Amino acid sequence: MNVPTMADMMAQGKQPEVLFWVGAAGSYDDRAKKISRAFVKILHQANVDFAVLGTEESSTGDAAKRAGNEFLFQMQAMMNIEVLNGYEVKKIVTCDPHSFNTLKNEYPGLGGKYEVFHHTQFIQNLIAEGRLKIDDTTLKGKRVTFHDPCYLGRANEVYESPRELIKRLGVNLTEMKRNKSTALCCGAGGAQMFKDAEKGDKEINVLRTEDALETKPNIIATGCPYCNTMMTDGIKFKEKEAEVEVKDIAELIAEANKL
Amino acid sequence: MQYLPNILFALALVLGVGFFVMNIRKLSRNIKLGKDVNRTDNKPERLKNMIKIALGQSKMVKRPLSGVLHIIVYVGFIIINIEVLEIIIDGLFGTHRVFRGFLGDGFYGFLIGFFEILAALVFIAVVVFWLRRNISNIKRFLTKEMKGWPKKDGNNILYFEMVLMTLFLVMNATDFHFQQAAIGNPISQFITPLFDGFSLETIHTIERSAWWIHILGILVFLNYLYYSKHLHILLAFPNTYYANLKPKGQFTNLESVTNEVKLMMDPDADPYAAPPEGEEEAIPEKFGASDVTDLNWVQLMNAYTCTECGRCTSSCPANLTGKELSPRKIMMDTRDRLEEVGRNIDANKGTFVDDGKQLLNDYISPEELWACTSCNACVEECPVNIDPLSIIMDMRRYLVMEESAAPQELNMMMTNIENNGAPWQYNQQDRLNWANEE
Numbered sequence: 178m179n180v181p182t183m184a185d186m187m188a189q190g191k192q193p194e195v196l197f198w199v200g201a202a203g204s205y206d207d208r209a210k211k212i213s214r215a216f217v218k219i220l221h222q223a224n225v226d227f228a229v230l231g232t233e234e235s236s237t238g239d240a241a242k243r244a245g246n247e248f249l250f251q252m253q254a255m256m257n258i259e260v261l262n263g264y265e266v267k268k269i270v271t272c273d274p275h276s277f278n279t280l281k282n283e284y285p286g287l288g289g290k291y292e293v294f295h296h297t298q299f300i301q302n303l304i305a306e307g308r309l310k311i312d313d314t315t316l317k318g319k320r321v322t323f324h325d326p327c328y329l330g331r332a333n334e335v336y337e338s339p340r341e342l343i344k345r346l347g348v349n350l351t352e353m354k355r356n357k358s359t360a361l362c363c364g365a366g367g368a369q370m371f372k373d374a375e376k377g378d379k380e381i382n383v384l385r386t387e388d389a390l391e392t393k394p395n396i397i398a399t400g401c402p403y404c405n406t407m408m409t410d411g412i413k414f415k416e417k418e419a420e421v422e423v424k425d426i427a428e429l430i431a432e433a434n435k436l
Numbered sequence: 437m438q439y440l441p442n443i444l445f446a447l448a449l450v451l452g453v454g455f456f457v458m459n460i461r462k463l464s465r466n467i468k469l470g471k472d473v474n475r476t477d478n479k480p481e482r483l484k485n486m487i488k489i490a491l492g493q494s495k496m497v498k499r500p501l502s503g504v505l506h507i508i509v510y511v512g513f514i515i516i517n518i519e520v521l522e523i524i525i526d527g528l529f530g531t532h533r534v535f536r537g538f539l540g541d542g543f544y545g546f547l548i549g550f551f552e553i554l555a556a557l558v559f560i561a562v563v564v565f566w567l568r569r570n571i572s573n574i575k576r577f578l579t580k581e582m583k584g585w586p587k588k589d590g591n592n593i594l595y596f597e598m599v600l601m602t603l604f605l606v607m608n609a610t611d612f613h614f615q616q617a618a619i620g621n622p623i624s625q626f627i628t629p630l631f632d633g634f635s636l637e638t639i640h641t642i643e644r645s646a647w648w649i650h651i652l653g654i655l656v657f658l659n660y661l662y663y664s665k666h667l668h669i670l671l672a673f674p675n676t677y678y679a680n681l682k683p684k685g686q687f688t689n690l691e692s693v694t695n696e697v698k699l700m701m702d703p704d705a706d707p708y709a710a711p712p713e714g715e716e717e718a719i720p721e722k723f724g725a726s727d728v729t730d731l732n733w734v735q736l737m738n739a740y741t742c743t744e745c746g747r748c749t750s751s752c753p754a755n756l757t758g759k760e761l762s763p764r765k766i767m768m769d770t771r772d773r774l775e776e777v778g779r780n781i782d783a784n785k786g787t788f789v790d791d792g793k794q795l796l797n798d799y800i801s802p803e804e805l806w807a808c809t810s811c812n813a814c815v816e817e818c819p820v821n822i823d824p825l826s827i828i829m830d831m832r833r834y835l836v837m838e839e840s841a842a843p844q845e846l847n848m849m850m851t852n853i854e855n856n857g858a859p860w861q862y863n864q865q866d867r868l869n870w871a872n873e874e
């Protein structure tokens with residue numbers, strides 16, 4: 178798969194249209210890597226001139242910051258900003274709402290000012306510009322419910338772009354009882370992904386999966402690699418893997434367009 | 437002797453208002469114990485929020501039943517205050533229903549009639565509130581932090597309102613002259629028959645007593661505010677005005693940390709250099725919050741504004757799954773501790789004397805703090821724009837940066853970020869491998 182790096186681009190004296198910030202999950206996690214690849218396929222189909230940082234990318238520091246380690250966060254941020262500014266990056270797109278939030282809201286105060294898009298927003302723009310079409314026949318008739326990631330939804334009030342894209346797939350979008358601003362967290366945010374939950378009587382991802390299952394979906398659509406993992410685990414816990422799939426919106430679009 | 441009631445009334449008024457003002461000053465002093473934070477930007481937006489959320493109750497109606505009942509009590513409270521104005525004038529000058537002559541029988545009758553209907557509606561709303569709180573099993577009224585005083589406080593407010601509304605109606609019902617005028621007593625006319633057999637004198641005494649208890653009750657209620665979650669009727673306004681306007685996901689970049697990190701990353705900085713003149717004595721900055729004085733004044737005002745409604749807690753994923761964390765409790769603990777610090781300052785002639793306690797551990801446990809997913813559901817849900825998450829985050833910062841007391845797994849995650857640039861133990865050189873798999 179052709180994924181150019183900023184260093185390659187620079188060597189050729191080129192400046193890409195947008196930087197794809199892959200994020201740690203998108204780079205290393207087996208499930209999330211599929212989302213990264215699906216998104217790159219979409220970028221290719223739309224002829225987007227993009228690049229990644231590759232080995233020059235490092236953790237945004239989001240998890241460290243939410244865990245309370247402001248030192249580590251700012252060190253990561255300043256290192257990343259140095260690299261990004263070195264390449265004169267203006268526009269960034271990412272599939273990870275945590276990176277999205279941090280790059281968009283917390284980096285400017287430390288000297289990193291960029292135009293940052295979540296991949297659902299970016300894809301929506303591609304469609305609006307006539308650069309991409311979504312085939313609405315492949316997935317026709319499927320019941321899809323969308324789980325709002327906290328860091329995309331409540332944190333940044335992006336509720337519509339993912340829904341617009343899902344509607345374009347020609348599927349039936351059904352809402353969970355808790356949706357948009359009242360959506361329930363998948364349980365991964367605030368660095369919870371990296372530790373066991375505190376003592377309680379249930380796991381948060383199981384409760385959220387129950388919300389989703391109430392809508393009797395064929396597919397649970399996500400827009401965040403961490404949500405994806407949490408919901409996938411929830412479905413396994415409920416032993417519903419045979420009936421329900423958990424897919425990122427980028428994967429659904431790649432599938433619909435047979436990429 | 438003829439002026440005795442007027443003098444007594446004036447005295448009660450001065451005492452009641454005076455005591456209230458004294459407490460409000462204490463309140464403002466306590467809030468100012470917090471660190472400074474600038475919330476004076478973007479005034480039009482702030483004003484708009486205040487009008488929409490505090491005055492317009494826009495977030496209350498998201499839960500329709502309690503929202504509508506609340507609006508009745510709220511509107512009733514504000515409008516019936518016009519009647520209180522009349523009471524005060526009557527009390528001070530010995531007049532009787534001074535507005536009647538002033539506004540004319542027709543309009544005055546309409547006004548009082550309107551008040552009576554409102555009073556009856558408020559009474560009904562308050563009774564429903566009481567039933568919800570005490571009879572129906574609504575989970576958010578039954579959690580741990582709602583035992584004891586918080587529960588009593590909630591009920592006290594309801595009793596106060598019931599009694600005040602009843603007194604208002606009884607006062608009208610026993611006002612013989614007013615009844616005779618037949619100009620507007622749609623509700624109290626049904627109460628009058630209760631006093632049918634009574635002598636005119638007794639009825640007059642009842643009317644006077646109702647009048648006096650009503651106004652004294654209002655003064656007591658005014659002073660009760662400071663000790664109660666009911667303080668929100670005042671603080672909801674500044675609280676929504678000064679609320680955070682930034683995206684909810686945007687956490688502050690601690691400036692003190694920025695300075696240190698810049699120094700650390702600057703190859704020209706000499707770590708052994710003597711601090712510049714005049715800075716030797718500077719107290720090293722404390723990172724994060726372990727006590728209320730480490731929080732900022734908006735967070736402290738938040739604590740005083742909290743109505744303990746529990747909307748935050750009932751939407752908190754950690755709480756919903758049985759974890760110790762309750763954002764409402766975070767706010768209540770902050771207020772309790774702040775009050776304790778305030779009392780300490782009062783007892784020690786204006787300075788705080790270490791009492792060996794702090795917000796962390798003595799009130800809020802690390803277990804609560806670590807259960808938060810930073811999902812912002814509590815912030816979104818709060819009808820008066822309180823931000824419990826910001827307190828949780830500041831306390832986590834203290835735990836991690838001052839005490840290195842993060843859970844073991846988080847320490848591993850942070851070590852990985854430091855060494856490999858990712859929360860997992862992968863080699864940074866493998867960061868692009870995903871592109872060539874499949």
Ligand code: SF4
Pocket residue numbers: 748751752753754755761762763807808809810811812813814815824825828
């Ligand atoms: S931000 Fe934390 S405290 Fe607030 S609702 Fe989410 S998990 Fe609960």
Ligand code: SF4
Pocket residue numbers: 741742743744745746747748749763764767817818819820821822824
């Ligand atoms: S913080 Fe807000 S939502 Fe939570 S109990 Fe207090 S007033 Fe209610």
